[in-house]
Amino acid sequence: MRSTNDTDTAEAAVAAPMELDQLPALALAVREHIVRMATGGGCFIGASLSCADLLVYLYTRVLRLSPAMLGDPGRDYLFLSKGHDVPALYGTLAELGYIPRERLAQHLRTSDSIYWHPNRAVPGVEFHSGSLGHLLSVAIGVALDIRLRGGANRVWVILGDGELDEGSVWEACLVASAFRLDNLTAIVDRNEFQANVRTEDLVPLEPIPAKFEAFGWSCRTADGHSFADLEAALGPLRAAPYVAGRPSVVVARTVRGKGLPSIEARADRWFANFTAAEIAGLLEELHGGESRALTSEGLVVR
Amino acid sequence: MSEGTVPRAALGNPAAGDRPVQETSPAVQAASGPSGGVGQAAAALASESQAGLEASQGKAAAELPATYEAALAALAEARPELVVMTAENRAAIRNLPAVLGARFIDVGICEQTMVGAAAGLALRGRTPVAHALATFLVMRAFEFIRTDVGIANLPVTLVGAVPGFLSDGNGPTHQALEDVALMRGIPHMQVVCPADEQELIAALPAILDSRAPTYVRYNAMPPAVTHTAPFEIGCAEVAAPGAEGGVTLLTYGFLLREVMAARQVLEECGVPAAVLNMRTLKPLDEAAVLRAARRSRLLVAVEDHFQIGGLYSIVAEVMVRHGVHCRLQSISLGERWFKPALLADVLAHEGFTGPAIAGKVLAEIGELGALSILDETLVDIPDGRGGPSHPARR
Numbered sequence: 001m002r003s004t005n006d007t008d009t010a011e012a013a014v015a016a017p018m019e020l021d022q023l024p025a026l027a028l029a030v031r032e033h034i035v036r037m038a039t040g041g042g043c044f045i046g047a048s049l050s051c052a053d054l055l056v057y058l059y060t061r062v063l064r065l066s067p068a069m070l071g072d073p074g075r076d077y078l079f080l081s082k083g084h085d086v087p088a089l090y091g092t093l094a095e096l097g098y099i100p101r102e103r104l105a106q107h108l109r110t111s112d113s114i115y116w117h118p119n120r121a122v123p124g125v126e127f128h129s130g131s132l133g134h135l136l137s138v139a140i141g142v143a144l145d146i147r148l149r150g151g152a153n154r155v156w157v158i159l160g161d162g163e164l165d166e167g168s169v170w171e172a173c174l175v176a177s178a179f180r181l182d183n184l185t186a187i188v189d190r191n192e193f194q195a196n197v198r199t200e201d202l203v204p205l206e207p208i209p210a211k212f213e214a215f216g217w218s219c220r221t222a223d224g225h226s227f228a229d230l231e232a233a234l235g236p237l238r239a240a241p242y243v244a245g246r247p248s249v250v251v252a253r254t255v256r257g258k259g260l261p262s263i264e265a266r267a268d269r270w271f272a273n274f275t276a277a278e279i280a281g282l283l284e285e286l287h288g289g290e291s292r293a294l295t296s297e298g299l300v301v302r
Numbered sequence: 303m304s305e306g307t308v309p310r311a312a313l314g315n316p317a318a319g320d321r322p323v324q325e326t327s328p329a330v331q332a333a334s335g336p337s338g339g340v341g342q343a344a345a346a347l348a349s350e351s352q353a354g355l356e357a358s359q360g361k362a363a364a365e366l367p368a369t370y371e372a373a374l375a376a377l378a379e380a381r382p383e384l385v386v387m388t389a390e391n392r393a394a395i396r397n398l399p400a401v402l403g404a405r406f407i408d409v410g411i412c413e414q415t416m417v418g419a420a421a422g423l424a425l426r427g428r429t430p431v432a433h434a435l436a437t438f439l440v441m442r443a444f445e446f447i448r449t450d451v452g453i454a455n456l457p458v459t460l461v462g463a464v465p466g467f468l469s470d471g472n473g474p475t476h477q478a479l480e481d482v483a484l485m486r487g488i489p490h491m492q493v494v495c496p497a498d499e500q501e502l503i504a505a506l507p508a509i510l511d512s513r514a515p516t517y518v519r520y521n522a523m524p525p526a527v528t529h530t531a532p533f534e535i536g537c538a539e540v541a542a543p544g545a546e547g548g549v550t551l552l553t554y555g556f557l558l559r560e561v562m563a564a565r566q567v568l569e570e571c572g573v574p575a576a577v578l579n580m581r582t583l584k585p586l587d588e589a590a591v592l593r594a595a596r597r598s599r600l601l602v603a604v605e606d607h608f609q610i611g612g613l614y615s616i617v618a619e620v621m622v623r624h625g626v627h628c629r630l631q632s633i634s635l636g637e638r639w640f641k642p643a644l645l646a647d648v649l650a651h652e653g654f655t656g657p658a659i660a661g662k663v664l665a666e667i668g669e670l671g672a673l674s675i676l677d678e679t680l681v682d683i684p685d686g687r688g689g690p691s692h693p694a695r696r
Contacts, residue, residue: 073426120454127425131449137415138450141422148404168414175415
């Protein structure tokens with residue numbers, strides 16, 4: 001293994017951060033990819049849309065990472081623990097040159113590995129997920145090793161809010177705090193919904209920040225669709241944790257289905273398999289057209 | 303979770319009273335005794351190891367440390383990528399924090415997080431050796447093992463303490479009697495079941511060199527046999543030769559001691575018996591099993607495991623797959639947990655002492671009459687088929 005405290009090598013290959021005003025266009029392109037993956041078998045469109053701005057922001061402004069750095073132990077690691085929002089990650093990786101855009105047309109084909117949950121056959125995906133409550137633990141292992149080797153790189157984990165139901169998340173929170181892993185940051189995609197039900201109507205999660213604080217983390221909140229807000233909350237973490245010796249967490253308030261009012265409106269379309277005509281309509285809606293009347297049934301997959 | 307109820311050295315130094323057979327040489331007892339205070343460094347562990355092994359082992363083992371802890375310390379010194387993890391189960395590795403520093407990672411009673419973090423460490427090039435009580439490791443954290451270590455096929459070694467009967471008085475919460483079945487069901491996962499601490503130590507380099515995910519059924523008992531063949535993953539050891547047309551006893555773990563005693567009884571009854579120490583259940587030494595099946599009138603799978611999914615199942619699968627047939631007896635826990643007690647009493651109560659195992663084998667082949675030459679009070683005869691003087695009938 002290469003030395004991981006050789007940050008000069010890492011910095012040389014990091015893509016220059018994009019300007020904040022370039023991000024809305026990039027996020028729109030990512031959302032187009034997500035919509036196009038919602039046919040021919042469908043995808044978790046709602047959760048992907050809630051996470052799109054977050055991923056675009058992290059990959060362009062925060063992560064010490066570029067396509068040339070994959071495999072470089074000095075890179076930042078991003079783990080997508082909630083998993084089912086992977087179309088947003090696929091779209092981001094395609095737009096930023098980690099994978100060819102054409103690969104997204106292979107969604108759900110046996111000839112490729114572009115399926116409903118992340119896996120390492122897709123360059124840029126650090127680890128597979130799909131089973132909730134795992135990757136905070138995996139990230140702890142990576143963060144521990146980075147610290148053992150004196151590395152300056154950081155580890156980022158995106159958690160779903162519904163995922164916070166899993167006890168293993170809180171077990172991992174205890175351990176990260178015990179080991180004072182301040183090179184570790186979690187971002188909660190707080191879109192208020194689990195698969196079928198509002199989180200607060202099922203197993204209430206609030207107050208989320210107080211829970212993390214009680215577990216020894218430092219927490220801030222942000223509007224997960226405002227790049228300026230994300231910059232204020234996440235930007236400083238690129239250089240240092242909120243509090244030395246503590247892991248950091250940002251609760252990003254988001255909207256499931258963000259960008260497509262017709263998807264936001266109905267829960268049963270958050271995993272959906274649309275017709276080609278419906279996809280064309282949704283793409284128009286994404287670009288400011290009016291909401292579409294959708295007739296395809298949502299798939300009850302959870 | 304109640305690790306706190308494990309009352310004594312659950313790993314490493316079984317209390318003398320737990321040993322089913324008291325034939326440990328003084329040298330081995332010295333080597334498996336307390337390892338000196340915390341703060342003694344690897345050198346101390348190593349020198350103690352040297353003293354133990356030179357007295358107790360032959361030249362074949364002369365290069366190996368005498369305790370699991372010393373072996374891990376030596377391996378960690380030679381392999382900087384090795385990290386030792388535990389979910390607050392330190393009995394066998396209590397001196398390693400001082401030796402390994404930050405490479406000793408104790409996550410507390412968090413088996414799931416330990417396994418997930420082990421996967422993360424392995425992603426970074428580390429080779430974690432992770433410890434927890436066998437039940438909580440393979441069941442509480444099963445999905446983490448299967449999903450994070452298994453799917454990614456990472457070089458993580460999982461060491462399950464007090465498996466099977468070795469949980470003695472803890473009760474069914476602590477009885478890992480399905481660990482082999484669970485772990486062997488995970489693609490690429492190796493299952494290593496050493497017969498004693500010497501074999502455990504010999505297995506470690508082979509496990510680490512394999513770079514495969516591995517479950518180790520931890521056992522640091524003193525040896526019951528002198529191991530001559532070097533340890534090799536996928537190679538069984540012929541612990542005792544038999545004869546054409548006799549029976550072959552197959553076993554793994556500390557029960558090898560009882561099975562060797564059973565073999566002695568069988569031979570005295572005129573029933574030639576071979577003993578195979580399987581050592582690794584996955585990969586399995588299929589050739590050894592098939593050889594035994596072809597030359598024996600009966601195979602006997604002896605294990606402190608449920609009948610489903612363990613050695614009995616494995617041997618049956620191998621014979622079916624190769625179209626080789628031999629009668630196969632299971633001496634296992636069947637479908638129940640065992641009566642918690644001190645180990646020697648568990649073995650007696652459950653019919654796993656050498657004479658009891660022999661009695662079951664003789665009953666299976668219809669030669670109970672041969673028992674008349676023995677002290678039948680030693681023999682637990684199944685199904686009340688013993689004579690009127692048998693304790694079960696009194």
